[in-house]
Amino acid sequence: MTHCSTELSFPFFKKSPLTATFDGGSIVSDAGLLLVRQFDEQVGFSRQLAAAIYDRRDTLSVTHSMLDLVRQRLYQIVAGYEDVNDATRLRHDPIFKALVDRLPDDEPLGSQPTLCRLENAVGPGSRDDLADEQVRLFIRTRPRPPSQMTLDMDPSHAATYGAQQLTFFSGFYQTWMYFPQFLCDADTGFLLASVLRAGNAGPAEGATILLARIVLRLRNAWPDLRLFFRGDASFAVPDLLNWLEHQKIPYVIGLPVNDVLERLSADFVAAVKAKYDRTGQSQTAFRSFGYRAYSWPHLRRVIVKVEVTARGINVRYAVTTRGGRTADLFDWYHQRGGTVEDVIEQLKNGFEGDRLSCQTFEANAFRLLLHTAAYNLMVLFREHTAVPDLKHADIQTLRIKLIKVGARVERTVRRLWIRLSSSWPFASLFRRVHAALVPGPAG
Numbered sequence: 001m002t003h004c005s006t007e008l009s010f011p012f013f014k015k016s017p018l019t020a021t022f023d024g025g026s027i028v029s030d031a032g033l034l035l036v037r038q039f040d041e042q043v044g045f046s047r048q049l050a051a052a053i054y055d056r057r058d059t060l061s062v063t064h065s066m067l068d069l070v071r072q073r074l075y076q077i078v079a080g081y082e083d084v085n086d087a088t089r090l091r092h093d094p095i096f097k098a099l100v101d102r103l104p105d106d107e108p109l110g111s112q113p114t115l116c117r118l119e120n121a122v123g124p125g126s127r128d129d130l131a132d133e134q135v136r137l138f139i140r141t142r143p144r145p146p147s148q149m150t151l152d153m154d155p156s157h158a159a160t161y162g163a164q165q166l167t168f169f170s171g172f173y174q175t176w177m178y179f180p181q182f183l184c185d186a187d188t189g190f191l192l193a194s195v196l197r198a199g200n201a202g203p204a205e206g207a208t209i210l211l212a213r214i215v216l217r218l219r220n221a222w223p224d225l226r227l228f229f230r231g232d233a234s235f236a237v238p239d240l241l242n243w244l245e246h247q248k249i250p251y252v253i254g255l256p257v258n259d260v261l262e263r264l265s266a267d268f269v270a271a272v273k274a275k276y277d278r279t280g281q282s283q284t285a286f287r288s289f290g291y292r293a294y295s296w297p298h299l300r301r302v303i304v305k306v307e308v309t310a311r312g313i314n315v316r317y318a319v320t321t322r323g324g325r326t327a328d329l330f331d332w333y334h335q336r337g338g339t340v341e342d343v344i345e346q347l348k349n350g351f352e353g354d355r356l357s358c359q360t361f362e363a364n365a366f367r368l369l370l371h372t373a374a375y376n377l378m379v380l381f382r383e384h385t386a387v388p389d390l391k392h393a394d395i396q397t398l399r400i401k402l403i404k405v406g407a408r409v410e411r412t413v414r415r416l417w418i419r420l421s422s423s424w425p426f427a428s429l430f431r432r433v434h435a436a437l438v439p440g441p442a443g
Contacts, residue, residue: 385433
């Protein structure tokens with residue numbers, strides 16, 4: 001029997017009538033999340049995060065466990081459904097049900113109001129525990145204790161558009177905003193910390209306290225670990241420099257230009273400019289000298305990079321306690337642009353980590369942690385599977401090549417079948433990732 005009202009025709013196709021209908025059965029579009037869930041099960045990622053959140057609800061009236069809600073939210077973010085409003089549309093999806101250990105006919109997942117209540121119920125203590133748990137997960141998932149780590153720190157603005165608590169207008173960014181602080185491991189890109197701060201916070205505000213918290217946990221786990229630190233000129237504040245030196249953590253931190261630095265480097269800059277004038281070729285030169293700012297307790301090594309091109313003169317300064325050639329130190333320092341800045345961009349653009357639209361500051365702080373957790377889950381997933389094609393893949397690539405695959409869901413007496421698309425071009429990659437997670441015959 002034909003139901004004309006549900007048939008959609010497409011006249012552009014001339015070889016035969018082309019008609020679409022919505023009677024294909026239980027079809028899902030995010031079947032690749034099964035791989036992520038399998039990895040999660042092996043490392044206990046979502047289970048440990050959920051355990052870190054204090055559940056204030058009356059257990060007799062709880063329909064959705066804390067673990068179910070955390071998994072639901074994490075996997076929705078990973079798949080690109082970053083807004084809690086998406087839960088209303090996805091709570092009946094068979095794949096998302098399977099991810100929280102439910103069958104297609106089981107009760108729906110948490111609704112948008114349920115997830116909103118979760119965001120607003122988590123207090124500062126649970127947020128601290130959740131943040132600490134991510135560091136512990138990083139430590140537990142290292143295949144061997146690292147001999148050294150480089151910590152990169154950077155703030156980044158998160159625009160706000162409503163009446164959220166503690167947002168302020170920034171003349172620099174020309175928007176109302178929060179000003180979260182981020183700290184990552186330079187080698188893996190894992191976010192060791194993401195802390196929401198008021199929009200009027202200073203760039204380095206709270207940096208020393210945050211670093212102390214992370215460093216303590218890393219050194220407790222790996223007493224022989226050697227740490228290094230990189231940060232831009234906004235972190236060249238006395239308390240942070242003094243703390244790093246007291247902790248014996250070598251650093252390279254940018255320095256803002258001032259009259260004294262310009263005077264101390266004037267002859268060197270003039271010499272590089274003269275060489276450019278003489279040769280007509282672009283020049284890059286380096287040097288270092290001792291310098292003591294008024295607020296510093298002692299002399300420190302300042303390194304200088306001078307570039308002279310047809311576009312003009314560019315002079316960069318940094319303060320360091322690392323030894324070595326100035327050129328090598330600047331090269332190492334500039335690598336932070338490819339780590340922490342890239343990490344923040346992925347968090348904000350790939351995981352919508354700056355979608356902080358809750359009214360209360362505490363709810364937004366928790367939301368930032370959840371988006372950070374989703375990002376870290378995929379960092380560990382990519383690292384653990386060790387498939388060369390995915391070694392440097394961002395989340396958009398992972399979604400296209402692994403997650404966004406159509407499948408038909410069938411329930412038989414003995415098994416739940418997820419029948420993936422036969423024409424999917426990334427089927428072989430899917431099999432390779434599955435083999436890395438579940439060694440042995442695929443069937």
